[in-house]
Amino acid sequence: MTERTRTIAVVTAGLSQPSSTRMLADRLAEATSSRLAEKGIPAEVRIFELRDVALDVMNNMLTGFPSPKLDAVIEAVTGADGLIAVTPIFTTSASGLFKSFFDVIDNRSLTDMPTVIAATAGTARHSLALDYAIRPMFTYLHAVVATTAVFAASEDWGSGADTVKTLPDRIDRAAGELAALIAASDRSNSVRDPFTIDASFSPTGGFQPSI
């Protein structure tokens, strides 16, 4: 039987062109696709640069509803089988744009989402931000976050990198964890109806209607 194609949503909050955050996102996506391919599972990667919807994210914050352009991104991200979420570290935490995107989506929409978190910064001294700021946010959203988070400092892209656990090693480890979670995921195959009301719901609040 042919395996169903899994969709991987990549959300990157890098701002510059080219962006090292985007580079890290691309490596993670490639590695995860490869690991799924080893299992015989085809994958489709969709990459979303939050810069492209930056104004839409802020307008959603102010008006309470997404523009059609942002709505399409939210639908694609929340309906995927897996999520790769990558942000630059700004002032000890995720970038405001990254946080704002996850602030405006429905806080139930990432429940059980297989997720890898990753971040970039100038030096490795910021690496713990992934675990004290970004992982708790996804835990709050009930995403399933792979234990390995990938941090890339500027030096990781050159000669000053860690030579024992190299950036490609870390990427591959995270990709393997994510691929295993995605392989078991049925998210993109399930129909999500916003008008589904819990079976226990009573329109009278459980009271007998008046005669």
Added chain:
Amino acid sequence: MQFGIFSVGDLTTDPTTGRTPTEQERIKAILTIAQKVEEVGLDVFATGEHHNPPFVPSSPTTMLGYIAAKTERIILSTATTLITTSDPVKIAEDFAMLQHVADGRVDLTLGRGNTGPVYPWFGQDIRQGIPLALENYALLRRLWTEEFVDWEGQFRTPLQGFQSTPRPLDGVAPFVWHGSIRTPEIAEQAAFYGDGFFANHIFWPASHTAKMVGFYRQRFEHYGHGTAEQAIVGLGGQVFMRKNSQDAVKEFRPYFDNAPVYGHGPSLEEFTSQTPLTVGSPQEVIDRTLGFRDYVGDYQRQLFLMDHAGLPLKTVLEQLDLLGEEVVPVLRREFAKNRPATVPDAPTHASLVAAAAAAPVGASVGAPVEVA
């Protein structure tokens, strides 16, 4: 089909003059606007309910009672009455009293309210918003339809043999609409009782309103109140008009850009493309409003938001003149075209009295087919 306006009741600085009206000026302006609604030939005036500045209308039936005395024809309504944080006993009494004062020209729209602190101010918890709306409305209906009520629920002190007073005019409760932007449970509640469903519509794209109304219609039919096309639907809308489209845009833009709810966010052009807001000529308003029917079906009530964001009273009255003289007569004519005869009008006091008289003794009103 009914046309009217709904007032949020915000007290906002006019961004073009920097002047903020006093509370009394704003309240008196709302009362003047309501009387203008009748003068220009519209059908409904509805007021919001708020318990925090910069909104002034905390006591809707006080205002509506005054308007009742000053008008003869229009229906006095709310958008919305807070079913979550107001005591249903007081709602039952206030609106029954208003029915008598206004000779039955009364209905109301129930809403949950989304201002977090209002819930604890009234001893409630916003996380219980839906259970509050369900239980409080279950009690409200009993207070109106049964003479003596025994009641024990989760949210208010029990009642033993309680009779709310005055009794509803002619023994018929005011018609109830349930308002919601995005909560299917409220559409389900409205459908279960055969009540009206009012889609706020103004802060949410049309596609979403279409889905909510479609869901309500389908459930209305499921509960045996009639066909889906016979469900009672109301929509919000928001317009600003001048004879020339460019004049409307130029005049409204500073109010839009500084509006309390959506100001400093999307551009006027983005917002008008993504929501029902229409800023332009009367003909543009007519065309856009007629388009609502394409995605919600033939409906019963269209309310416009007109007095907000610091617009001066004089401007609002001019808007009402345009609405009454140039827009609504055309809308009445066009909405009547191709409207199936089986689609009912919104219930009024007179129609509800007639329906009650025609019903066999002991028959339940809007009998539900199942109780979950």
